[in-house]
Amino acid sequence: MMTLNAPDRRPSVLHIFKVYYPDLFGGTLSVIRDICTGLKDTFAAAVLVCSRSGGAPEIVINDVAVERVHSYGDVLSLPAAPTYPWRLWRRIAEHDLLALHAPFPLADLVFAFGLGRGRPLVVHWHADIVTHAGLRFIVEPMMRRTLRRASAIIVSDPVLVETTPLLQEFADKCHAVPFGVDVAKYDRPAVQPADVNTRGRLVLACGRLVPYKGFDVLVRAAHSRNFEVWIVGEGREREHLEQLIRDYGLQDRVRLLGSVSESERVKLMRIADVFVMPSVTNAETFGLVQLEAMAAGRPVINTALDTGVPHVARDGIEAITVPPGDPAALAEAIESLIDDPDRRRRMGQAARHRAVTKYSTTAFKEGVETVYRTVVAEEASAAKDVGSSAPASRPLTAGGLVSAIQIAAALAWSDMRHRYVRSLLGPFWMSLQMAIMVAVLGSVIGHFSNAGAVARLPMLAASLTAWTFLNSVVLDATTALQGSASLIKDRALPPVIFLLQCTFRQALFALHNATVPLILWLALTPRDISGALIALPGLALFIVCTLAASLVLGALATRYRDIKPIIESSLTLAFLSSPIIWTPEMIDRGSTVMRLNPLTHLFAIWREPLATGHVAMTSLLYVLACLGALLIASVVTVAQLRKAAFWI
């Protein structure tokens, strides 16, 4: 099958997250980067994120195309990027797989609305929403919808599935793929036990300076002890932490190093004596940074969160686990390690061993790749995407209607293209005919009244174009269903498609014909654009009325074959008795037939604004009433069209 055996093309995956390099550094970002680079032989990656810094909207980082949507800053920890959902929706169709890095409610919004159902979705569950938990009641239903729609959920540690209520609901889709760390990066000068400074008292912590990282706890723990604390990272908590350090008078022992390069961070990891990850909330699901410290052979102190954190570095083996948010316990643990170089060495070796054996980059890469591949393969074989599925002609749902319109448009487009195949000018032949008709009728009607015949020409041409459109739509509709019998009965396409096709096709032809009135208008009138703008809503009403009438009449003419001749003769009569080639001013304004004729008003609602710049209110009301009736009739018709297959 086509979709299955296309090995030469890498399927493309779109990573969806709120921020990416170079605007920020951090654990989640390095995970996304590792996925992109690790899987580059099998998946073509692209990243769609928000960016505050402005700059180029599309950049390339490590051979990965990164599209950045402008954000106006952060509101409630979310980038305020109003165009992000729209951009995401536009991008979805271009990729074979979507990888959402949760939590990111802005993207959930897109999936909650059911957009992008045509593509398989994998959710990388990085963390639950912990900050702003008060707003959870809004976000959670959206996250649930996203997870329900997802084909697979990737978590970093199996314990997350047990402890996160939202994930429990979808436990069967969850795959635990622990993050990996490139151990080789940390062992260029091989880690020697001698590296461990026996008098060492350097404590290192890394992470964005945000509240959940709990660096304030670490600063408090340093109070009235004698170890040194270096904190690597940048973030909005910086001022608060600086204030705290000053308050405790710790400037000489606690240093905020700010952002450092990756190689610099590796070096720091290797000279530190103890690595601390004092995170205080479950937003810390794994702690990639403690894994890096483990790779560097450092003993770790982490916190007893309900997440993967205490499982990555285990209490008593690679780490000491303390209760979160407890400065005293943290200080105790740090001191116990500072005071015991031997234990530091043992823990460091155990940590390195665990990083090498349990958390290799290859295992992570393969784990993610397996999930991606399975999902893409399932999608290819199931091909049950709503957006591009063969339309089953069950009663029309909203999605069904959209695909019906798409098919009708495709059919109409091919009809028009085919006119061009047959002749060089295509539908412009009809425009030529229209031009001749306008010329002849214009010269004849010029003798009816004393007003300038030439000045009337643009309006005459516009009216004739509109009439040709209405006339051909209705005539086409009377035979459309019979003409498409095989598609309706053999391919089970909804009959309404072929009635829509008539309007679409004739609209395309009308655009060709519209060149005649347009040229005349440009040549013969003062080109007042405002009147034309006011006429547009009226013109839209005209088209909607035509469409609704064609639905009703088309269905009726298919059910009762004797209606078609009636419609044909009525159209001729209507053409003559409505002010199309003549204008109401030419005859007695009091004509009752003319005033009751809905076509009079249907033309008036866009001709009046064009001619005078004013909207004809009575005509507008009359047309709206007619449209209401037509819409009700259309709804009944569409319901009855279920039986159309019996009629043809």
Place this chain on the structure above:
Amino acid sequence: MVSITLRNVCLDYPLYGAYDFSLKRRLLGRLFRQGSEMRTIRAVDNFSLQAKAGARIGLAGPNGSGKSTLLRLIAGVFPATGGEVSISGNIVPLLGLGAGANLDFVAADNVNLLLRISGRKPTPEILDEIWAFTELEDHMRHLPLRMFSSGMLMRVLFATATAFPADILLLDEWLSVVDEKFSAKAEQRLQKMVETAAIVIIASHDQGLLRRTCNTIVNLDHGRIASTIALDPPTTFPLELREKRA
């Protein structure tokens, strides 16, 4: 989950006579109480069927026994008169291969349009692959379909119709005009499609074909189930048979 459930489904097929399509007759008839009540024929009578993923159902029976009508009912072409129909999964009905072909258009345009009708975006690779399957010469892509022989036409339409996998595949008397070589190839492809589709329902007079592809055969008579035969899963020997024939 892909499934088809039909419970006591009935379908009354209205028989429109020459005059039943006339509105005048209808109105006047009502006025003068002329006996013109609609005659119907029960095309599907109290039919029940339960199919889950993996079902391959063959429909057999004489002409007019309701095979095609039943397939159209499942496809959603005809609304059921009574009973319960619930279907989940996307349906690909291949009830007549000619459906949607416009003989005046060139072959490539037709393939394009047919793909769009089934909601697929025609890409150059897919078009090339479809054309490769037809084994027709490349320059024929730009000839109108009316220049094609019926067998060639069938090749193009078949290759297009089966280019994508389906959840539920409905097939009605396919492959009648193509030559033996292509017939074997087409059957192989359908076999593959049957393997990937979750549910397949085939109506055919060809008992051999039904036995090769299906695991249940339902014999229909006057819209009723005359008998149901459960078969062992298709074995491998039909493949050899087909190769010999090719």
